[in-house]
Amino acid sequence: MRSNSTAALMALALSSATAIFQAGPAFAEEPQKGGTLRILGSAEVDRFDTIPPATSDAVNFQRAVWRQLISFAASADTAEQVKAVGDLAEDVPVPTNNGLTYTFKLRQGAMWNAPGGARQITSEDIERGFKRMCNPAIGSPHLTYFENLIVGLADYCAGFAKVEAKVEPMKAYIEANDITGIETPSADVVTFNLKTPANDFIYLLSLATAAPAPVEVLNYMPDSPEYRTNFISNGPYTIESYVPDSMLRLVRNPAWKPETDPLRKAYVDAIEIVAGVQADAAMQQLQSGDGDMLYDHSIPPASAQMLIAQGDEKMSTVTTGRTRFVWINTVSNNNGGALKNVKVRQALSYAMDKAAIVQQLGGPTFAKPLNGIFPPNVIGYHEFDLYPSKDAKGDPEKAKALLTEAGYPNGLKLKMPYRNIGSDPALAQTIQESLKKAGFEIEISPVPPADFYPRLITNFSNAQNGVWDLVPAGWSPDWPGGAAGSIFLPQYSYNGTHGTFNFSDYNSDRANELAAKASATTDAEESVKLWQQVDETVMADAPTVPLVAVYTMLYHGPAVRNFLPYAPGGQGDWTNVWLSR
Missing domain, CATH: 3.40.190.10 (Periplasmic binding protein-like II)
Known part of the structure; x- marks a missing residue:
């Protein structure tokens, strides 16, 4: 049944x-x-x-x-x-x-x-x-x-x-x-x-x-x-x-x-x-008893490490499947439509120093490198890497070679707005430095949190008009556990009508076919294998660069x-x- x-x-x-x-x-x-x-x-x-x-x-x-x-x-x-x-x-x-x-x-x-x-x-x-x-x-x-x-x-x-x-x-x-x-x-x-x-x-x-x-x-x-x-x-x-x-x-x-x-x-x-209330102030109020819980803040790594060291029993964790990744704009004509070229997108994937991002977020206690669209604890997650590098530190030389093959031997200049909250500014700078080694010049710009998702990146005209080339984004599955569909469908499928969170209308007929079979089967093992194939199919197109899975x-x-x-x-x-x- x-x-x-x-x-x-x-x-x-x-x-x-x-x-x-x-x-x-x-x-x-x-x-x-x-x-x-x-x-x-x-x-x-x-x-x-x-x-x-x-x-x-x-x-x-x-x-x-x-x-x-x-x-x-x-x-x-x-x-x-x-x-x-x-x-x-x-x-x-x-x-x-x-x-x-x-x-x-x-x-x-x-x-x-x-x-x-x-x-x-x-x-x-x-x-x-x-x-x-x-x-x-x-x-x-x-x-x-x-x-x-x-x-x-x-x-x-x-x-x-x-x-x-x-x-x-x-x-x-x-x-x-x-x-x-x-x-x-x-x-x-x-x-x-x-x-x-x-x-x-x-x-x-x-x-x-x-x-x-x-x-x-x-x-x-x-x-x-x-x-x-x-x-x-x-x-x-x-x-x-x-x-x-x-x-x-x-x-x-x-x-x-x-x-x-x-x-x-x-x-x-x-x-x-x-x-x-800013993150540090919120943590101070929680510790003093003037506040009780957090709304949209992640615990600053320095605070978390201190509380862990102290054995504070008010620290706990929940598995949510949270991820951080970089979305690539494939619909604008910026740089002559360079990001429409899969080799350029793959170059971005090779260039990313995910180990540096893990460290910037507080180290392996708080995050781990991610190489696919599905995080740990979600159906379809498995260990694979189509763009490998030693110790997840990125491969700038491989990235430069791909850029040259794509016709951009002198690199590319790209615009990357970011959400000006919590660890996001430091994360944007880490991404900027990481990609610079491979020949990408990243222009970063802060955006107020209230504007970033509702007005900037979910507004499709901004992608079409080239307002952004890359955006660091986060995602949590819409329900816990077997939630591969809640990651794939809203972000990586397109049926002819723009979806709010598929920021540049990415679509793969092959991935859609596999996902439909994975959702319909009553064989649990078959469903897992099909979702794994979905992950690898999407990553071959490199519409996004997965960065890390985040422990909450x-x-x-x-x-x-x-x-x-x-x-x-x-x-x-x-x-x-x-x-x-």
Whole structure:
């Protein structure tokens, strides 16, 4: 059955897991309710809606205010971290119809905090969430996972694309049209019909974009000021106040019933996400007890090394599959379209000194060189290197030879903006020095964090117009464990419609064919081998230069208890910690 195949995939993903530290000690005190959890970060929560693009950091916010059919438990056990469980769904169903049909029974008592009073979440709300994915105003970056998988969704979205991007016509289209592959035979039952078997479909339903939508949101543009002002939650917390670029305060949702939610205890009364706090200052506040947890900061290597040496029990780790890499712009005509030449891209791959990047990030405790698109602990990861060099230090001479073969014996001048936050400036300088040895002159320029992803590199016109040639980027799988599809599909496949995170519309028919087979098979071993072939196929084209797999180090303040990793968010679970102060 599909469930057995999926479980086998999870086991294979975990078999290569290497934990640097275990989670901190489980405190034996009796949990206490109350208090305000203070989350410190450099940037604010960039999206409140489930539909538009959002950073991976926003997953923890979404965990507090939204529920999906499927989710994951917060746990120190790596096997439990990647086990899909029912959230709004009563349980995880076994598919029928040869793996093409999934039927979910909804939990009763799971409510919207609606303007007219608490209201039961229904199957129509589930379908409405899917209908909003391809709205013509601001669509979901995760649409590619679903559009050609759920029966009728591609046709529904094709019709929606013709609708004017305004509230009234979008609302009218959603209310007048259905997705044929999503059935709502009763208020508490929803059924999905797929075109092909997909051994990761259950995990797709854990994404925030698959969350239900109350009918009221159709009165507003997605994630508009009006949407935010009239925010409706179905999780344990809801928005009380919001000061842009400063603070977002969440308080208890009066419509949420703890007996309907097996995953969130909601011990604290309020959660404050404070923006504008630099990494060193945030760590100081955590150590002094003035702050509790981090939002978008990685722990500075110097701080982490000191805390490890001191044996600080508030240090822990979570496996998220985080990677750092450099994306190459293959659509602009800069330098006569030089980056469209695979030999130039391969030269960049040979030139990169990954060992220096590991050291810049704090050493092998914090990162390891990566040579493919899949990181450790994700299906498809395996040890291979199409562009080898001694000790991962790069091969400038091989790179220069390839540049000469490509017609650029004097090197190339390339533009590389970078996110001006945390370790990114130092990382950009390390990349710059690394490539300089091979004849690449890299012009680096800082970009504010709030602009880097939403306005610079996810805006395709910037790639087409040559605003950038290279960009250092990061990626975390959209769900934990068997998440090869969440790396390949959004970043390395192109179906004729630009995807948010495939920055230069890279596509490989061969890789797409292999990926489709890997997702459809019920043979776990075959799926692993196919995803490995996908990795090697993509890397032969060198659309990106993988740099490192990053180990996610976690830290929290002294008052925080029950700090359990929530793997999709790469942090402790806000909805399950409690405070001793």
